[in-house]
Amino acid sequence: xxxxxxxxxxxxxxxxxxxxxxxxxxxxxxxxxxxxxxxxxxxxxxxxxxxxxxxxxxxxxxxxxxxxxxxxxxxxxxxxxxxxxxxxxxxxxxxxxxxxxxxxxxxxxxxxxxxxxxxxxxxxxxxxxxxxxxxxxxxxxxxxxxxxxxxxxxxxxxxxxxxxxxxxxxxxxxxxxxxxxxxxxxxxxxxxxxxxxxxxxxxxxxxxxxxxxxxxxxxxxxxxxxxxxxxxxxxxxxxxxxxxxxxxxxxxxxxxxxxxxxxxxxxxxxxxxxxxxxx
Numbered sequence: 001x002x003x004x005x006x007x008x009x010x011x012x013x014x015x016x017x018x019x020x021x022x023x024x025x026x027x028x029x030x031x032x033x034x035x036x037x038x039x040x041x042x043x044x045x046x047x048x049x050x051x052x053x054x055x056x057x058x059x060x061x062x063x064x065x066x067x068x069x070x071x072x073x074x075x076x077x078x079x080x081x082x083x084x085x086x087x088x089x090x091x092x093x094x095x096x097x098x099x100x101x102x103x104x105x106x107x108x109x110x111x112x113x114x115x116x117x118x119x120x121x122x123x124x125x126x127x128x129x130x131x132x133x134x135x136x137x138x139x140x141x142x143x144x145x146x147x148x149x150x151x152x153x154x155x156x157x158x159x160x161x162x163x164x165x166x167x168x169x170x171x172x173x174x175x176x177x178x179x180x181x182x183x184x185x186x187x188x189x190x191x192x193x194x195x196x197x198x199x200x201x202x203x204x205x206x207x208x209x210x211x212x213x214x215x216x217x218x219x220x221x222x223x224x225x226x227x228x229x230x231x232x233x234x235x236x237x238x239x240x241x242x243x244x245x246x247x248x249x250x251x252x253x254x255x256x257x258x259x260x261x262x263x264x265x266x267x268x269x270x271x272x273x274x275x276x277x278x279x
Contacts, residue, residue, distance in 0.1 A: 072158030169193030
């Protein structure tokens with residue numbers, strides 16, 4: 001073999017060896033999911049001359065449109081309890097806004113003041129609906145909200161307010177959930193106006209919402225062919241979702257108490273209901 005041919009053969013062998021020994025390119029790493037980052041903050045909105053001071057929670061890293069949920073507090077006003085609910089709804093993929101029904105951020109720390117704040121809205125459901133509609137209007141300003149999929153949840157006073165709002169007819173509300181709320185609010189239900197789907201989560205041991213009221217509510221809903229689900233929890237008293245209820249009950253001699261089992265079960269019912277009603 002000539003020197004020239006030997007050189008070519010040696011060069012080819014070296015190239016082949018280098019190719020075989022070259023490290024394989026690292027496999028492309030799979031994209032990592034973006035960790036959610038939540039906005040949880042006070043929010044203000046207004047109706048006529050009244051300023052409402054509520055609270056909003058949502059996943060700000062997700063730009064997709066999603067349902068919006070109004071959260072209506074107990075008669076104590078905007079509290080840690082409803083803010084926690086809004087935060088949990090945000091984790092479920094909703095934009096949640098806590099409504100300040102009383103206006104100006106008013107809250108109560110005793111039953112006398114709470115009753116004084118709540119009474120005008122018990123007596124005038126139209127006024128309460130106007131405050132709910134103002135909260136819905138604010139909720140719709142968030143770009144993440146699918147304005148065709150709006151629901152609401154309410155506790156005690158808030159549950160009763162929402163049931164009356166649904167009775168009065170609110171085209172924006174597709175789904176309403178009442179936790180240990182009052183059931184009969186003086187607003188007659190009509191088939192042509194009550195279009196929202198309803199879930200009622202009730203405590204069977206609630207002395208403030210008596211069995212006769214439960215039966216009257218069911219009869220009313222059945223009478224107009226409303227789409228509703230009624231869930232009752234044994235041994236659960238009024239305010240069973242609020243961890244502070246037992247202490248408040250003892251402090252003010254009220255028949256209210258927290259029930260962890262009913263709280264968990266009703267939240268699961270709510271999740272299933274909202275996912276179906278707002279899909």
